[in-house]
Amino acid sequence: MTRRGLGAxxxxxxxAPAIAQSQSASAWPDRPVRLIVPFGAGGAIDTLxxxxxxxxxxxxxxxSLVVENRSGAGGTVAGGFVARxxxxxxxxxxxxxxxxxxxxxxxxxxxxDPATAFTPIIHLVNLPGVVIAHPSVTVKDLxxxxxxxxxxxxxxxxxxxxxxxxxxLFMALLLRQAxxxxxxxxxxxxxxxxxxxxxxxxxxxxxxxxxxxxxxRGGQAKAIAVSTAxxxxxxxGIPPVARTIPGFNLAVWHGIMAPAEMEPALASRINTVFAxxxxxxxxxxxxxxxxxxxxxGGSPKDFADHIAREIARWEPLIREGGFKVE
Numbered sequence: 195m196t197r198r199g200l201g202a203x204x205x206x207x208x209x210a211p212a213i214a215q216s217q218s219a220s221a222w223p224d225r226p227v228r229l230i231v232p233f234g235a236g237g238a239i240d241t242l243x244x245x246x247x248x249x250x251x252x253x254x255x256x257x258s259l260v261v262e263n264r265s266g267a268g269g270t271v272a273g274g275f276v277a278r279x280x281x282x283x284x285x286x287x288x289x290x291x292x293x294x295x296x297x298x299x300x301x302x303x304x305x306x307d308p309a310t311a312f313t314p315i316i317h318l319v320n321l322p323g324v325v326i327a328h329p330s331v332t333v334k335d336l337x338x339x340x341x342x343x344x345x346x347x348x349x350x351x352x353x354x355x356x357x358x359x360x361x362x363l364f365m366a367l368l369l370r371q372a373x374x375x376x377x378x379x380x381x382x383x384x385x386x387x388x389x390x391x392x393x394x395x396x397x398x399x400x401x402x403x404x405x406x407x408x409x410x411r412g413g414q415a416k417a418i419a420v421s422t423a424x425x426x427x428x429x430x431g432i433p434p435v436a437r438t439i440p441g442f443n444l445a446v447w448h449g450i451m452a453p454a455e456m457e458p459a460l461a462s463r464i465n466t467v468f469a470x471x472x473x474x475x476x477x478x479x480x481x482x483x484x485x486x487x488x489x490x491g492g493s494p495k496d497f498a499d500h501i502a503r504e505i506a507r508w509e510p511l512i513r514e515g516g517f518k519v520e
Contacts, residue, residue, distance in 0.1 A: 218459075219462070220459075221255075223257040223283060226257055226258045226259070227250075227257060227259050227285075227286060228260050228284065229247065229260065229262065230264055230275060230276050230288070231262065231272065232264065232272035232293045233263070233269065233290070233359075233382065233383045233384070234265040235385075236385035237384030239290060239448055240263060241404065241484060241485065242319060242448055242487070246468070249471050253467045253470040254467050268358040269290045269292040269356065269358070270301065270519065272293055273287070273297055276312070279453045281455050281456035286452050286464070288451075289447075290360075290448060291363065292358035294312060294451050295501045295505055295508075296308070296358055296505060296512060299505075299512045300358045300512060301518065312454055313452040314451060314495075314498045314501060315465050315468065316497055317496060318491075319448050319485075319488065320447050321448070321485055321487040322403050322420050322445055322487070323360065323364050323421035324401065324402070324419070325419045326391065326406050326415040327397060327416050327418055328394055328398075328415065329413065329416055330394065331397050333416075339418060343376060344373070348375050350398060351379050351396040351398070352376050352377070352396055352399055353381055355383050355384045356383075356519075359380075361384065361400050364421055364444055365378075366378070367511055371439050379395065384402060387399055388405050388415070391415055400421070402485065403426060403428050418432070419435045419437075420434050423436050445488075450464065450465075469491050473491070
């Protein structure tokens with residue numbers, strides 16, 4: 195199959211049928227379903243997955259959703275594993291920008307191409323990010339951070355949850371737009387990157403609000419600015435980056451992916467199950483309370499279109515920055 199941007203590859207098998215689903219699709223699942231998480235336990239994506247798994251069986255014939263962590267290589271270890279599985283609905287993935295959108299840009303030698311290796315199912319959630327600093331860093335706000343970084347090019351470090359992870363891309367974009375430089379120190383999960391910053395192994399980070407909230411409230415890290423266009427209720431009084439860099443408006447996104455070439459009726463059935471879980475007020479409240487996140491939803495095509503926009507957003511930054519995962 196040739197790659198034509200996101201093209202037909204991502205859309206293979208996605209159009210929801212106008213007629214009733216096939217009998218085999220409507221019977222899904224008849225055994226437990228695996229949800230592969232591309233990062234280690236304790237981070238935002240792992241927490242989201244387990245929140246969804248708690249209510250999955252209510253809409254899935256009583257079958258469980260078993261969360262399985264497969265971390266490494268910016269999420270592409272998990273991506274490669276899922277890409278090789280059958281598109282029968284029993285191995286799914288909690289999608290991440292690295293493993294399911296830009297992995298080939300980061301590693302041209304990657305054994306799978308995210309543009310053709312998966313069937314997008316549903317865009318589940320957007321999570322705000324927050325610029326944080328170690329308490330020892332004498333930074334008052336984002337303009338002060340930028341001023342200090344300009345005065346001392348390369349003197350500061352920032353941690354991330356891996357090359358190509360949202361925490362890496364968000365900070366890289368901020369630094370590029372601000373015209374400053376820092377040294378990047380990648381880790382394997384959001385929990386590890388925040389812990390590294392708390393230890394003082396890095397001065398700055400741009401994790402999800404959920405990954406950093408406990409540390410911020412405990413005084414072990416200080417919040418500088420949030421990634422979304424407006425303030426988040428989880429961090430009242432912390433301004434958006436956009437007040438300093440106009441137009442800056444980002445969120446970490448996650449959703450459900452399946453292996454490529456899934457039957458449209460089955461993709462639609464899985465979409466419906468996860469949409470029902472996501473619509474539960476208890477799930478929405480849990481995600482907002484624990485992660486400051488917003489449930490999204492939508493059709494498989496909506497998710498495919500979102501991923502296409504993300505590739506268009508991040509490709510220039512990745513190429514110009516020379517970011518690579520070997």
